[in-house]
Amino acid sequence: MNIMIDGARLLLGLFVTLLAWLIISNPVTEIFTAFDTMDAGEATTHLNNLIPLYTQILYMFFTLLGGQIISWFFFRVFQREPDWRY
Numbered sequence: 001m002n003i004m005i006d007g008a009r010l011l012l013g014l015f016v017t018l019l020a021w022l023i024i025s026n027p028v029t030e031i032f033t034a035f036d037t038m039d040a041g042e043a044t045t046h047l048n049n050l051i052p053l054y055t056q057i058l059y060m061f062f063t064l065l066g067g068q069i070i071s072w073f074f075f076r077v078f079q080r081e082p083d084w085r086y
Contacts, residue, residue, distance in 0.1 A: 013069040021062045
């Protein structure tokens with residue numbers, strides 16, 4: 001168990017997650033905004049209710065992904081090595 005390698009993996013994972021968020025968030029937000037502003041007749045009120053929910057799900061996905069990487073690091077650092085004494 002090497003804490004330096006695990007720390008580098010943590011930073012790399014968080015960097016990749018942040019990079020994916022920066023690349024994916026703007027196009028997806030623009031698509032959601034386009035759906036939210038379109039005139040869909042009777043479905044407009046339904047879209048107005050669902051589009052903020054989809055945006056919130058996108059934010060929650062990336063938050064949980066970053067949290068999963070951080071929790072992996074803590075579990076990895078604080079795990080105990082097996083005791084092989086008899």
